[in-house]
Structures are given as structure tokens and as C-alpha cells.
Amino acid sequence: MPIRDKVVSADEAVAIIRSGDMVATSGFVGVGTPDAIFTALEKRFLSSAEPRDLGLLFAAAPGDGKDRGLNRLAHRGLIRRAVGGHWSLVPKLGRMAADNLIEAWNLPLGCISQLFREISGRRPGLLSRVGLGTFVDPRQGGGKLNAISTRDLVRVMEIDGQEWLFYQAIPVDVAILRGTTADPDGNISMEREALVLDNLAIAMAAKASKGFVIAQVERLAAADAIPARQVVVPGSLVDCVVLAPPEHHVQTYQTAYNPAFSGQLRVPMDRIPPLPLDERKIIARRCAMELPMGGVVNLGIGMPEAVAAVAREENLLEQVTLTAEPGIFGGIPQGGLDFGAALNPSAIIAQNQQFDFYDGGGLDLACLGMAQADALGNVNVSRFGDRFAGAGGFINITQNARALVFAGTFTAGGLRVEAGQGHLRIAQEGRCRKFVTAVEQVTFNGALAAAAGQRVLYVTERCVFQLTPAGLALVEVAPGIDPERDILALMDFRPVMAEFKPMNDRLFRTAAMGLDAMLLNRPLAERFTLDAARSMLFIDLTGYQVRRDEQVEAVRKQVRSMIEPLGRKVTAVIDYDGCVIDPGVAETWFDMVRDVHGRYYDKASRYTTSAFMRLKLGDELRRREMAPHVFESAGRSSAE
Structure with missing residues (x-):
């Protein structure tokens, strides 16, 4: 028969943590940080000197820059090693690392976050180009924070002539998570949390490592009361649930609860006061x-x-x-x-x-x-x-x-x-x-x-x-x-x-800048730049909205007025990012494009980050028997 009630006290939950365990935890500053469990773990160590020599694995720094979050665990003997993505909000741990009291590594937050998934699949680690040429690169320190951190967690690999970094998987003995609601089976929902974070991946990493999962919540529900689509961490991945007191389960370290953070309602934006001019x-x-x-x-x-x-x-x-x-x-x-x-x-x-x-x-x-x-x-x-x-x-x-x-x-x-x-x-x-x-x-x-x-x-x-x-x-x-x-x-x-x-x-100036008009409604003349010496015309259509036939003709006239006096064709580079062309004027627009291209360009590179716009431009250019190449960026267009 399955155990139908996994709810225990915080003291009972942390009692299963053994000396030497690697503990992985969720939390981003104060969002999703399981403070009730950290508090209980600190209390156990101070009263019994157990457990000892724990490892910590965290992506973002769960802390407030003072005493909360992982700062509670910064006791000599309790922590032996720590691998984290961000350290500024856990200064007590940072001080221990600076004093060579713990082994410590700083790896990219995103790579640790993704590493949890690799651990959960029992893969050897994460392959990424992130970190090359920085202090994380093994040739520049490998993310080690002090002299006693000698283990190499990152190494360089070459695949098809390209360098990659390989981040080694780290088995997780204990996962400490946080959610909103739990039922007796340990199913966890997160409806009042401001973030989802890596809770599911961390729980799965612990299970793949034959480890233990503790979840902190702020309320309990009856069996089968949580709708299946709201469950973020299934109960089969959770070993025990801790009901936290309100002071250890605030939504963020600055805000006890704001439903606009968790998407449960929307607040009016027009009441937010402007910043002072400094x-x-x-x-x-x-x-x-x-x-x-x-x-x-x-x-x-x-x-x-x-x-x-x-x-x-x-x-x-x-x-x-x-x-x-x-x-x-x-x-x-x-x-x-x-x-x-x-x-x-x-x-x-x-x-x-x-x-x-x-x-x-x-x-x-x-x-x-x-x-x-x-x-x-x-x-x-x-x-x-x-x-x-x-x-x-x-x-x-x-x-x-x-x-x-x-x-x-x-x-x-x-x-x-x-x-x-x-x-x-x-x-x-x-x-x-x-x-x-x-x-x-x-x-x-x-x-x-x-x-x-x-x-x-x-x-x-x-x-x-x-x-x-x-x-x-x-x-x-x-x-x-x-x-x-x-x-x-x-x-x-x-x-x-x-x-x-x-x-x-x-x-x-104190008054608003009028950036919306500056970026969206810039005069057409400001969008065209001619480099006569290099015979290059740059056209910035960022945010330009083509609604009327007169706008199409205005573009044609602008190109003509700038290029005809040169007496020669130019290379055009055109940025379509955020450009909107109404279907009613699309035919007129692309007919104009074909006309100015034939008259004034010897070559044209068009680019936009919008996949839809790239496809649309390519189709329309192809229909008009023009080169259908539309690139994702100016760098790609010049390189290709």
C-alpha cells in the first residue's frame, strides 16, 4: 500500500540528511527559497554538530545578502563544498570560500540549471559553449574560487574542430524544493509562487542519484484535490513535505504576497510612478x-x-x-x-x-x-x-x-x-x-x-x-x-x-523623452544612411508600420533622391526587424522593392529576427524573381 501522508515536521525532514551529502536546492534570491527547511537544518547542526561536511549545489543564490536563505548554513563544519551560479546574495558562504574554509566553484547559472536535467537522465554532464574565454574556461581557472578547490568540474572538448566546455554531472543526495500546495501523496503545485524555477529537474536529479526529496509548502490539500495540470512535481518524486510557517514562506524577500507576481491577477501599470531624474x-x-x-x-x-x-x-x-x-x-x-x-x-x-x-x-x-x-x-x-x-x-x-x-x-x-x-x-x-x-x-x-x-x-x-x-x-x-x-x-x-x-x-530633462515616437515614428529621412565612399545604403525599417500606399511611394522617393545623384548603383542593407506591412499594401510594397532594386541596387541584404517575416520576404522576393535570401542578422548577411 502506498504511503498516503508524507507530511512531516521540518525537524523530521532534515533528520534524514547525512554527513557528506550533496544537497541541491531551489531558490532565486528569495523567490522559491525553502527557508523553513534551511532553518531546521541550521538548528540541527548547532545543537548536535550533525550533519557535517555537506555539499551545496545551487543555480541562483537563494539569499538576501545578509542572513536568510543559504546564509543560514554558513557554519564551519556544516558545509564542506559549494557549487553555485551566483554568490553575491550568499555573502556568508562567500566569506567562507574566501577564507579557504570550504571548497567553492562558480559556474554559469544557466549551465547549472541545465545540468540538473543531465543528472536526472544519468548522463555524464552538460556540453555547452557557454563559458569559453571566461574565468569558467579551465584555461582561465575553471570556475574555482580558492586554492583548496582542486577538482576540475569543467574541461575543454573539441567536436568537429569546434571547442566546447563539458560540465561534469554531480550526483544529488538530497533535493530541497519549495511549492505552494501539497496533498498527502506529496503532489506539489506552485500557483502562488512567483517562479517555477528548476524544482522538477532537481527532484528528478535526486531520484536518478538514488537520493531524497524534501518539499516545503505553505498549505495542504486533501488527497486528489490538486488538479493534475497544476501539479509541477509529482508525488512519486517527493519523499516528505514540510508545512512552513508564514514567516518562512514569503513570496519574495521584499513582498509577502502579490498576486500580480504569480499571474493570478493583473494590476494597472499607469499607477507606477516615474523614476527621479538621476x-x-x-x-x-x-x-x-x-x-x-x-x-x-x-x-x-x-x-x-x-x-x-x-x-x-x-x-x-x-x-x-x-x-x-x-x-x-x-x-x-x-x-x-x-x-x-x-x-x-x-x-x-x-x-x-x-x-x-x-x-x-x-x-x-x-x-x-x-x-x-x-x-x-x-x-x-x-x-x-x-x-x-x-x-x-x-x-x-x-x-x-x-x-x-x-x-x-x-x-x-x-x-x-x-x-x-x-x-x-x-x-x-x-x-x-x-x-x-x-x-x-x-x-x-x-x-x-x-x-x-x-x-x-x-x-x-x-x-x-x-x-x-x-x-x-x-x-x-x-x-x-x-x-x-x-x-x-x-x-x-x-x-x-x-x-x-x-x-x-x-x-x-525631467519630462518624458517621447521614446515611443522616437523609436516607432521616426521620420523616414532618419531611417536612410548613405555611405557614398563605399557605395552603401543602409535602410532601418525597425518598427516601421506600412499602412498606406503613400508610405510605399515615400520610400521609393527617398531611395531615388539619395541614389540618382550618385549616378551609380549601390549595395543596400535593409533591417526589417519589427516592421509591419499590412496585407492590403503588401503587393504595392513588394512591387516597389523590385523596382528600386532593379534601378538602384547592385546587391541587397535584408535581415530580420522574425522567422515569419523572413519567410514572407523570401516568398515575395522569389515570386518577383529576385534573390530570396533574407538573413537573421546584419552580421549573418555580411558573412554570407
Whole structure:
């Protein structure tokens, strides 16, 4: 007969954990973090000195940067080794690693998340290109955080002449999960949780390793009361269930419960107040100018969090899909100790599936933090002296997004700025330089990105740099800023001095910028750029909506007015990303395309990240006996 009641106390649950066990746990900051079980485990160790020498395996850092989450387990003797994706919110564990009290590794969050699936299938490990050229690469340390961590968890493999990293599987003895509701059979649902995370994969990894699964919930249901489609972790994978007190089962460490985080209702967005005009908002505004209309975007923790607020203020939320790495699609990703959750998400998927999407090139743009950068464009966000912040999902995201924006103040430690009337003034300079001779640790490899043709910007409150094959180039300077005094004198290297332009003065005004009109309704003339010396015409149709025949004729006239005076044909590069062509004018549009191509182009490359638009363009070009090649990116079009 099956055991019909798996509900036990937290003390009874942790009593089965043995010395030396490898414990895998869910949690993303405070979302999905099983604090009742961590508390009971700490209590057992402090009272009995058992269990000892545990291992910890976690993707994101389940912690608040102080005492909660895995910080509760940071006791000498309790933990022997830890493998984690993010460390900044578990500083007590980080301190133990810095002091050589525990063996410690930092691997990419997404790779650990995906590794749980490999373990669950009893496969030897995970094969990925994520981490090459960074501190995770075995040739640059293999993710080891200290001298006593000698075991190699990552190795380089070559397959068909291409390098890959192999992340070794780690057997899981105990899985500690969190859900919302459990029935006596141990079936777990997650209807009030802000994230799904990797709960199912971790439970399966433990079972494949002949391990034990403990699940924390906030409420109990009668037998067979949970609808089958709501069950995230089946009861056959769960050994015991712990009913947690409310103080150990908050939805996030900042919010006890918000139904808009779990998709149980939607809240009005127009009541969210705009951000004050400071360096954070200036940077977020400049980052928002890069948002791809119709595209998918990831926003990282810290400075990039403000981009979502700016997008709402500028009426752009309907034009882009914002995402967060633990599995959020749509809505407004939250910051602080709410990070990982989102207001009004359109979908919440498993964390490992989100990283499959990211690693597969699903991101049109990623906006991430920047603690240090050097002349080659390398970025460090993971280690500063003996402080381990960890990479989190940073490496997965930066190596696979089509375009990147790194966001951060130009200096750190006491920086104060004054903005208004379209100008910026540095009221007090920061104490620490961020643009240094060499970053302390390579979390992002600029040379590899440049070689791959990835578009990368480095946005600060006073200037913007762009990655080039020769390194960082200064491309924009804020009005009111002296380049020599306020920029170059405060860098450890001299950037490539391209011809820079002023940053948009709207960034430094209190009123909204009108970004929706700027990005969606740009004048047609601003969408065309002619490089006469190279005989190249660039046409940016990003977000352009073709509704009327007059718009079609306007494009034809614009091409004619720019090319006819040259007296020769040019090569055209046309960006169709986010372009909308109404069916009623499609025939007219593509007839115009054939006409201008025959008259003015010797060659044309068209590209869009939309698979539907690529197919549509290809079909229409083929019908008109034109080359049907439509590429996914400008880099692909130029390479092919």
C-alpha cells in the first residue's frame, strides 16, 4: 500500500540528511527559497554538530545578502563544498570560500540549471559553449574560487574542430524544493509562487542519484484535490513535505504576497510612478533607446532594472517582450529583493527552459550591469578582490544575445550628478575607476564578441562606448561634459577616439523623452544612411508600420533622391526587424522593392529576427524573381 501522508515536521525532514551529502536546492534570491527547511537544518547542526561536511549545489543564490536563505548554513563544519551560479546574495558562504574554509566553484547559472536535467537522465554532464574565454574556461581557472578547490568540474572538448566546455554531472543526495500546495501523496503545485524555477529537474536529479526529496509548502490539500495540470512535481518524486510557517514562506524577500507576481491577477501599470531624474534614470533611458521594437529583451540585476520602469513611462511595454532569466516572459521585471519576479507576466516557464531559449539565440538584446571594463571590452561583474559576486546568468546571456548593452555609472563610490535642461554636471566624482587597465576577472570576453560581430555598447551617465575590433571606442558624450577632464583623465587606458556625437539632450530633462515616437515614428529621412565612399545604403525599417500606399511611394522617393545623384548603383542593407506591412499594401510594397532594386541596387541584404517575416520576404522576393535570401542578422548577411 502506498504511503498516503508524507507530511512531516521540518525537524523530521532534515533528520534524514547525512554527513557528506550533496544537497541541491531551489531558490532565486528569495523567490522559491525553502527557508523553513534551511532553518531546521541550521538548528540541527548547532545543537548536535550533525550533519557535517555537506555539499551545496545551487543555480541562483537563494539569499538576501545578509542572513536568510543559504546564509543560514554558513557554519564551519556544516558545509564542506559549494557549487553555485551566483554568490553575491550568499555573502556568508562567500566569506567562507574566501577564507579557504570550504571548497567553492562558480559556474554559469544557466549551465547549472541545465545540468540538473543531465543528472536526472544519468548522463555524464552538460556540453555547452557557454563559458569559453571566461574565468569558467579551465584555461582561465575553471570556475574555482580558492586554492583548496582542486577538482576540475569543467574541461575543454573539441567536436568537429569546434571547442566546447563539458560540465561534469554531480550526483544529488538530497533535493530541497519549495511549492505552494501539497496533498498527502506529496503532489506539489506552485500557483502562488512567483517562479517555477528548476524544482522538477532537481527532484528528478535526486531520484536518478538514488537520493531524497524534501518539499516545503505553505498549505495542504486533501488527497486528489490538486488538479493534475497544476501539479509541477509529482508525488512519486517527493519523499516528505514540510508545512512552513508564514514567516518562512514569503513570496519574495521584499513582498509577502502579490498576486500580480504569480499571474493570478493583473494590476494597472499607469499607477507606477516615474523614476527621479538621476544617474540611474539617465543610464536606463539611454539603454531604452536600444530596445528593439518587436524584440525579446533580458534585463539584468542592478542598474538595468530601471530600464523596465523607463519603458513603461515611455509607453514601450507593448512593443517589446521583457524577460528575466529565472523564467519570466512579459510584464515588468522587478528589482531589489523582488528580483526574479515580474508584475503581470505573460508566461512563467522553468528556469532551465529559459536558458535553452537564451542559449539558442532567442534574445534580441540584453541589458546587463558593468562593474569593470578594460580596453579590449572585457567586463567583470563576478569577482572583486576576495569578494565573490558570481556570474549568475551573465555568461549565458552575454555570449548568446544578438546585441548587448552594459550599463553602469562611469565611476563608483560617492558619485553625484546634477541633470536638467538637457545638460549634465558632475557634482561629486566617484572614488573608484571602473574603466581599468585589466579587469580582475573576465566574465565577458570582448575580443571574442568583437570577432563574432556582436553589437556591444557600454552606457554610462556621461558617455557611451562601443566595442570595435580595435577595442572600446568613445562614441557619445553628454552635453556639459568635458571629454578630457571628465572621461579620459578618469580612465586607465585611452579608448579608440572615433568621431563621437553628443548624447541626446532629452536624456537630461525631467519630462518624458517621447521614446515611443522616437523609436516607432521616426521620420523616414532618419531611417536612410548613405555611405557614398563605399557605395552603401543602409535602410532601418525597425518598427516601421506600412499602412498606406503613400508610405510605399515615400520610400521609393527617398531611395531615388539619395541614389540618382550618385549616378551609380549601390549595395543596400535593409533591417526589417519589427516592421509591419499590412496585407492590403503588401503587393504595392513588394512591387516597389523590385523596382528600386532593379534601378538602384547592385546587391541587397535584408535581415530580420522574425522567422515569419523572413519567410514572407523570401516568398515575395522569389515570386518577383529576385534573390530570396533574407538573413537573421546584419552580421549573418555580411558573412554570407
